[in-house]
Amino acid sequence: MKKVSTSKGSYYLALRHITKVANSSLGLRKTFNSIAKSTAKAVRANGCCIFLLDSKKEYLITVGACGLSDIYLRKGPLDAHKSLPEILDGQVAFVPDAGKDERIQHPQIAEEQRVHSILGVPIFDNGETIGEIRVYTREPRQFSEADKNFLSSIADVSAVLMERAELHQLLTRRYKASEKKAKSAQAPQAPTTSLRPVEFAHPSEEEFAKLLDFYCIEWLYEPRSFPLRWKDNAIVEMFTPDFYLPGLNLYVELTTLKQNLITEKNRKLRQLKELYPEVNIKLLAKNDFAKLLAKYGYGPQGKAKVEGVKRILYTHSQIQRRVRTLARRISHDYAGQRLVLVGILKGVVCFMTDLMQHLSLPVIIDFMAISYYSGDDDQVVKITKDLDSSITEQHVLMVEDIIDTGMTLNYVLAHLSAQKPASLRVCTLLDKRVRRLADISLDYIGFEIPDEFVVGYGLDYKGEYRNLPFIGILHPELVEESKAQ
Ligand code: IMP
Ligand code: MG
Numbered sequence: 001m002k003k004v005s006t007s008k009g010s011y012y013l014a015l016r017h018i019t020k021v022a023n024s025s026l027g028l029r030k031t032f033n034s035i036a037k038s039t040a041k042a043v044r045a046n047g048c049c050i051f052l053l054d055s056k057k058e059y060l061i062t063v064g065a066c067g068l069s070d071i072y073l074r075k076g077p078l079d080a081h082k083s084l085p086e087i088l089d090g091q092v093a094f095v096p097d098a099g100k101d102e103r104i105q106h107p108q109i110a111e112e113q114r115v116h117s118i119l120g121v122p123i124f125d126n127g128e129t130i131g132e133i134r135v136y137t138r139e140p141r142q143f144s145e146a147d148k149n150f151l152s153s154i155a156d157v158s159a160v161l162m163e164r165a166e167l168h169q170l171l172t173r174r175y176k177a178s179e180k181k182a183k184s185a186q187a188p189q190a191p192t193t194s195l196r197p198v199e200f201a202h203p204s205e206e207e208f209a210k211l212l213d214f215y216c217i218e219w220l221y222e223p224r225s226f227p228l229r230w231k232d233n234a235i236v237e238m239f240t241p242d243f244y245l246p247g248l249n250l251y252v253e254l255t256t257l258k259q260n261l262i263t264e265k266n267r268k269l270r271q272l273k274e275l276y277p278e279v280n281i282k283l284l285a286k287n288d289f290a291k292l293l294a295k296y297g298y299g300p301q302g303k304a305k306v307e308g309v310k311r312i313l314y315t316h317s318q319i320q321r322r323v324r325t326l327a328r329r330i331s332h333d334y335a336g337q338r339l340v341l342v343g344i345l346k347g348v349v350c351f352m353t354d355l356m357q358h359l360s361l362p363v364i365i366d367f368m369a370i371s372y373y374s375g376d377d378d379q380v381v382k383i384t385k386d387l388d389s390s391i392t393e394q395h396v397l398m399v400e401d402i403i404d405t406g407m408t409l410n411y412v413l414a415h416l417s418a419q420k421p422a423s424l425r426v427c428t429l430l431d432k433r434v435r436r437l438a439d440i441s442l443d444y445i446g447f448e449i450p451d452e453f454v455v456g457y458g459l460d461y462k463g464e465y466r467n468l469p470f471i472g473i474l475h476p477e478l479v480e481e482s483k484a485q
Helices: 008-022 028-042 107-112 145-180 203-214 259-275 286-294 316-333 349-357 407-417 477-484
Strands: 047-053 059-066 093-095 117-125 128-137 226-231 234-239 243-245 250-255 281-285 306-314 339-344 363-370 383-385 395-403 423-431 444-448 471-476
Touching: 008 028, 008 145, 028 047, 028 059, 028 128, 028 145, 059 128, 117 145, 128 145, 203 243, 203 250, 203 286, 226 259, 234 259, 250 259, 259 281, 281 286, 306 316, 316 349, 316 423, 316 444, 339 349, 339 407, 349 363, 349 395, 363 407, 395 407, 407 423
Parallel strands: 250 281, 339 363, 339 395, 395 423, 423 444
Antiparallel strands: 047 059, 047 128, 093 117, 117 128, 226 234, 243 250, 306 471, 363 383
């Protein structure tokens, strides 16, 4: 194994450069890329990567890198507990041969991409690991104490930068909040995900990240590239989905392209599914995404003027029949037990009142209310009204009006199961399954509906239409406009 001598002079020059960059007005991503480059050069390594830990301290997010191939950088979500886990505990990690090391998550890719030796150090903030710096060499290599010390100094500079960036974000947030004279006295708990120095390729990606942040859904931006085609052992085609949502084990690709280009993307997606059948991926096309935002009265379609109901999807008597059938099944399944029905205000009011009247069980009802996404980046979903009584050791049935992406339910179910109910099931009147992102198992479903915005029987658009006795499809102007595009 090679011992490479690095001179104090090269450390000094690198430090001078790094501190200068750290104090410049460059964006965070560029700053960290530049630090990675100087660091690799100073320790005579071939590559360097600077990582930040996600808010749950599970995944490593690349914030700066140099000298590493795209394939290596996007080899998949990097689990901080599996990849050199000792760094999480505050130790320095040395890997003599990455292709043969258990602490390496993707040894084969390391070997193929000619990553041989690795040195990694933690980035500390108040004694806690918040990130890592790693350097990589193509040849077998040993690192000196001086190399380790140098890397730790760079980690300290990085910690200051991360801290400062956060401070900056918090300050802007507070400024915005005070401008709005925030209604609630309690400051919203900001998801740390929004503090990441990610450079999004498209504004819709940032919008999507904000929506995920709101629902506290962890995300990683472009963590993995999937090779799709090879020629003479070299990769000639790859596909890099925009997001990975570790909690849902789901890749999401947003596309704002024209229909003909989507066809090409669909082809790649089909190929990806064939080659990697274990991978769960969803394509969210421009219109789907606009619809998703429109639900919150936001985005291009959200500004549409609403003309009224296009057509009736379910009449009052169809709904009543279905509700009675659901109630019979629920009464049968819970026979001899007491049931707590939990609804989320306000959409569920009609369904809840009809359903409970047909249950032949002792029943308690309770309601929750949660805040709604408004597109502000200083927000995170909040329970604005919690349950009145404890559900611990009770049989709980969540009653929902409609499940769309499933993000609301995903959040609420996590909240409810933390209270350890005896059982927890879900009953929804409407299931817009085609749009599901969070795959939640539903126990009772009234109707599976197509991807249309529906109103009536409790469901609203911007607060209106709840009082209609039937369920109808809304007729927003922009649906027509987007078809004409
Ligand atoms: P999710 O979090 O995307 O599953 O959204 C669920 C919530 O969005 C529902 O409880 C409704 O409040 C609202 N929602 C979703 N789709 C519709 C719709 O078509 N009409 C009215 N409200 C909807
Ligand atoms: Mg609802």
